[in-house]
Amino acid sequence: MGAYLARRALYSLLTLLVVISAVFFLLRLAPGGPFDGERQLPPEIEANLNAAYHLDAPLYEQYLRYLSDLLRGDMGPSLTQKDFSVAELITSGLPTSLALGAGALVTALCLGLAIGTYCGRRTGTLIDGALMSLTNVTLAIPAIVSGPVLILVFAISLSWLPSGGSGSAAHLLLPIVALALPYIAAIARLIRGSVAEVGGEPFVITAQSKGIGEARILWRHIMPGAAIPLVSFLGPAAAGLLTGSVVVEQIFDLPGIGRYFVQAALNRDYTLVMGVAVVYAAAILTFNLLVDLTYGVLDPRIRVRQ
Amino acid sequence: MSALRRLLRSPVALLALTLLALIVGGAVLGPEISVWDSEAMDFAAMQAAPSAQHWFGTDLVGRDQFVRTMLGARVSLSIALLAISVSLLIGVPWGMLAALLGGRWDQLMMRFVDVLYGLPVILIIILLVVIFGRNQYLLFAALGAFFWLDIARIVRGQTLRLRDAPFIQAARGMGAGRAYTLWRHVLPNVAGPVIVYTTLAIPGVILAESFISFLGLGIQEPDTSWGVLVSDGAQTLESAPWLIIYPGLCLGATIWSFNTLGDRLRDMLDNPDNRRLN
Numbered sequence: 001m002g003a004y005l006a007r008r009a010l011y012s013l014l015t016l017l018v019v020i021s022a023v024f025f026l027l028r029l030a031p032g033g034p035f036d037g038e039r040q041l042p043p044e045i046e047a048n049l050n051a052a053y054h055l056d057a058p059l060y061e062q063y064l065r066y067l068s069d070l071l072r073g074d075m076g077p078s079l080t081q082k083d084f085s086v087a088e089l090i091t092s093g094l095p096t097s098l099a100l101g102a103g104a105l106v107t108a109l110c111l112g113l114a115i116g117t118y119c120g121r122r123t124g125t126l127i128d129g130a131l132m133s134l135t136n137v138t139l140a141i142p143a144i145v146s147g148p149v150l151i152l153v154f155a156i157s158l159s160w161l162p163s164g165g166s167g168s169a170a171h172l173l174l175p176i177v178a179l180a181l182p183y184i185a186a187i188a189r190l191i192r193g194s195v196a197e198v199g200g201e202p203f204v205i206t207a208q209s210k211g212i213g214e215a216r217i218l219w220r221h222i223m224p225g226a227a228i229p230l231v232s233f234l235g236p237a238a239a240g241l242l243t244g245s246v247v248v249e250q251i252f253d254l255p256g257i258g259r260y261f262v263q264a265a266l267n268r269d270y271t272l273v274m275g276v277a278v279v280y281a282a283a284i285l286t287f288n289l290l291v292d293l294t295y296g297v298l299d300p301r302i303r304v305r306q
Numbered sequence: 307m308s309a310l311r312r313l314l315r316s317p318v319a320l321l322a323l324t325l326l327a328l329i330v331g332g333a334v335l336g337p338e339i340s341v342w343d344s345e346a347m348d349f350a351a352m353q354a355a356p357s358a359q360h361w362f363g364t365d366l367v368g369r370d371q372f373v374r375t376m377l378g379a380r381v382s383l384s385i386a387l388l389a390i391s392v393s394l395l396i397g398v399p400w401g402m403l404a405a406l407l408g409g410r411w412d413q414l415m416m417r418f419v420d421v422l423y424g425l426p427v428i429l430i431i432i433l434l435v436v437i438f439g440r441n442q443y444l445l446f447a448a449l450g451a452f453f454w455l456d457i458a459r460i461v462r463g464q465t466l467r468l469r470d471a472p473f474i475q476a477a478r479g480m481g482a483g484r485a486y487t488l489w490r491h492v493l494p495n496v497a498g499p500v501i502v503y504t505t506l507a508i509p510g511v512i513l514a515e516s517f518i519s520f521l522g523l524g525i526q527e528p529d530t531s532w533g534v535l536v537s538d539g540a541q542t543l544e545s546a547p548w549l550i551i552y553p554g555l556c557l558g559a560t561i562w563s564f565n566t567l568g569d570r571l572r573d574m575l576d577n578p579d580n581r582r583l584n
Contacts, residue, residue, distance in 0.1 A: 018421055023433060026437055027433070030437035136565065137558075139562070141558050142557065144537070145550070145554035147540075148536075152544070243427075246429075250520075250521065261429065261432065262432060280426045
């Protein structure tokens with residue numbers, strides 16, 4: 001188990017390095033630079049600016065400098081938002097982004113598990129059919145459509161909730177729903193399938209015939225096996241939620257870090273793009289590592305084989 | 307053929323196929339048969355609600371929304387198809403090769419897939435699009451370059467299972483060459499799962515394109531795609547909700563149809579009585 005996790009952690013670090021390098025060199029391939037504004041700067045000033053940010057050094061030197069700064073926890077100054085360091089910008093947006101992502105993940109997990117387990121124990125019934133058709137529909141509605149429609153219904157027509165901005169938990173409710181909707185459906189369908197499959201195994205029927213209650217059968221006998229596909233879905237789901245959050249932040253005008261990414265990339269704010277990419281990649285990789293850990297705990301075969 | 311007939315026996319699958327046929331038909335024929343041109347502005351009906359003249363209403367400058375939605379369908383669907391083709395062209399050989407080479411090569415090739423799997427793909431695609439300009443060919447190539455990972459894994463798994471199957475051994479024993487066995491025996495047997503997962507991957511590509519276009523980074527005016535139309539429609543939610551509803555419905559219906567068909571096909575494949583598809 002220890003060796004297995006150590007190897008996984010090593011892969012994660014390797015992936016992080018790949019992300020950092022890919023983003024770093026891609027950005028430098030791009031035409032234009034952070035100081036190309038509306039107005040052409042005098043060459044001396046541009047040279048001074050480049051020197052101040054070490055942009056005049058050879059590329060590999062800048063790359064190594066970035067890596068060593070990053071190792072010391074320094075993400076550098078923002079190149080376009082003067083007076084702000086990348087770390088400051090990210091710290092100001094991260095709580096919103098985290099609340100959005102975590103809120104959507106928890107919502108999707110709770111509702112998805114509840115619906116999936118309920119239907120998985122009643123496959124073929126009318127209510128199972130109805131709920132599954134419904135999840136199939138919500139699965140097909142991307143956040144870019146559900147977000148504006150939710151705003152139209154709950155903010156504009158009914159005036160129950162704010163349509164955008166931030167400040168209170170109510171501001172996060174619609175964004176979380178828009179982001180979570182397809183994932184509720186995906187998790188419900190996944191869990192329904194595996195609960196139905198494990199629920200038909202002989203050991204579950206034995207447990208039933210011994211008179212063990214439904215709740216205990218679910219938790220002790222079905223869930224440990226049925227949850228494994230869910231755990232492996234969580235990795236891609238986390239990446240998908242993150243992607244969705246970039247769009248959802250835009251739709252609901254939330255001050256998270258997703259907004260920075262697109263704008264900073266357009267403005268060639270090298271350090272800010274790098275910072276956001278590093279935070280996102282690190283979040284996904286940490287999450288995947290946790291998933292691997294859970295995997296090992298749930299499935300004894302993985303512990304033994306490794 | 308029996309697979310198709312069995313598919314058609316399911317009412318849900320039939321509905322999905324019908325919807326897809328309507329959307330594809332509309333995308334191919336709609337702009338040709340409509341009396342409106344995609345660029346023509348109807349000054350008598352600007353931002354008009356859906357009517358007999360303008361089935362999906364008109365946008366802010368009076369362009370017919372039906373024609374634009376169908377043109378958007380052309381772009382969204384062709385980007386999805388091209389991206390999926392790119393991912394098949396990379397994924398199928400990659401997975402087969404990994405399985406056939408085995409050992410250290412297999413390890414290396416699949417670790418590479420694992421590393422790419424951990425990347426925040428959309429962020430990198432956004433970056434590519436921002437950097438190399440808003441070129442739709444680049445967009446589908448970039449999408450395809452990341453969507454092959456699943457396909458490679460599935461093909462590898464399937465090929466591994468087939469490698470030692472008796473009929474492959476028999477073919478080899480009768481003197482069939484490696485390439486011939488691969489082409490005649492392995493590839494057709496890999497095709498089933500690949501078709502299923504391709505069907506299930508198409509919605510992902512359509513979604514990715516729409517997200518990128520929604521952010522204003524993908525398809526640019528006067529060209530259009532569902533992502534662009536939804537994004538424009540989101541600006542006029544209150545005054546002209548039909549501008550988001552119709553493209554949104556088309557997008558949703560397409561994703562729903564591919565998901566449904568993919569699920570049905572997978573069920574048929576997984577069910578041992580239905581192996582004929584394979």
